[in-house]
Amino acid sequence: MSEQSAPTPTYTEWIGRTETVSDVASRSAAIGLASVLDRPLDAAETDRSELLPTGHWLQFTPTAPMNELGADGHPKLGAFMPPLDLPRRMWAGSKLEYHSPITVGQTLDRVTTIESITPKTGSSGRLCFVVLRHDVQADGVQALTERQSIVYREPAVLDPEQPSRQRPPRVSIGAPEGWDWVLSQQPLEATLFRYSALTFNAHRIHYDLPYATREEGYPGLVVHGPLLATYLVEGFLHTHPGAHVSAFEFSARAPIFCGEQIHVVGRAADDTSEELAIIAPDGGTALTARLSYR
Numbered sequence: 001m002s003e004q005s006a007p008t009p010t011y012t013e014w015i016g017r018t019e020t021v022s023d024v025a026s027r028s029a030a031i032g033l034a035s036v037l038d039r040p041l042d043a044a045e046t047d048r049s050e051l052l053p054t055g056h057w058l059q060f061t062p063t064a065p066m067n068e069l070g071a072d073g074h075p076k077l078g079a080f081m082p083p084l085d086l087p088r089r090m091w092a093g094s095k096l097e098y099h100s101p102i103t104v105g106q107t108l109d110r111v112t113t114i115e116s117i118t119p120k121t122g123s124s125g126r127l128c129f130v131v132l133r134h135d136v137q138a139d140g141v142q143a144l145t146e147r148q149s150i151v152y153r154e155p156a157v158l159d160p161e162q163p164s165r166q167r168p169p170r171v172s173i174g175a176p177e178g179w180d181w182v183l184s185q186q187p188l189e190a191t192l193f194r195y196s197a198l199t200f201n202a203h204r205i206h207y208d209l210p211y212a213t214r215e216e217g218y219p220g221l222v223v224h225g226p227l228l229a230t231y232l233v234e235g236f237l238h239t240h241p242g243a244h245v246s247a248f249e250f251s252a253r254a255p256i257f258c259g260e261q262i263h264v265v266g267r268a269a270d271d272t273s274e275e276l277a278i279i280a281p282d283g284g285t286a287l288t289a290r291l292s293y294r
């Protein structure tokens with residue numbers, strides 16, 4: 001009799017779980033993010049100023065004690081998140097709707113709900129997509145709704161003869177054509193450190209080079225997906241002064257690594273929306289996005 005493989009867990013009992021956390025929209029975080037973006041704010045002008053549309057990612061930072069962190073630096077699975085047996089984690093994308101602005105000093109409440117858990121099998125092996133819905137209120141008023149997609153993957157398959165895949169940053173082939181505007185960025189080690197500090201993100205792929213290359217198989221430190229998404233929103237606002245973002249959706253396609261020059265690009269999709277992208281040094285698309293505004 002042939003052996004039957006064990007059924008893939010569905011974790012259906014985790015769907016619908018909620019978690020509520022509170023915070024205060026941080027003045028120092030807003031100033032810190034502006035510094036990371038190389039557009040420093042005058043500290044005297046930040047009181048009651050509006051956060052960037054991605055500024056809420058600097059709030060509600062993780063509070064798990066050190067003994068509750070996993071090998072990758074993230075809080076261990078099995079508390080709020082399902083106990084998946086897939087160790088590699090990446091933020092695959094988000095879809096955000098903005099209802100009212102968040103200003104510095106407001107009291108924030110976030111309710112997170114596990115909306116779906118979807119196991120899949122791809123060319124790289126088993127995957128699992130977890131979609132979280134975040135409902136954020138500011139001083140009791142609904143400010144935004146975000147659906148965040150997280151993908152979990154199997155361990156990297158590494159060649160024991162070559163335990164490290166480290167390689168130099170890719171050289172940029174130049175600014176892409178066909179876009180209404182193009183801005184350039186080059187996230188360095190200090191950039192990644194500061195953004196990790198602002199978000200209290202201990203994921204080791206962003207600062208621990210031996211871990212990133214020898215354990216997860218990357219050629220270098222990985223630039224945060226939400227930082228790349230923030231480059232897009234900030235670039236749009238810089239080129240469209242006075243615009244107000246009403247919705248923003250992004251999807252990660254490929255990683256960007258520390259020290260690489262990238263191009264932040266946008267073009268009009270119609271009168272009220274913009275198509276955005278992060279273009280990798282080799283001309284490939286690392287992140288795609290669409291932004292609606294008024």
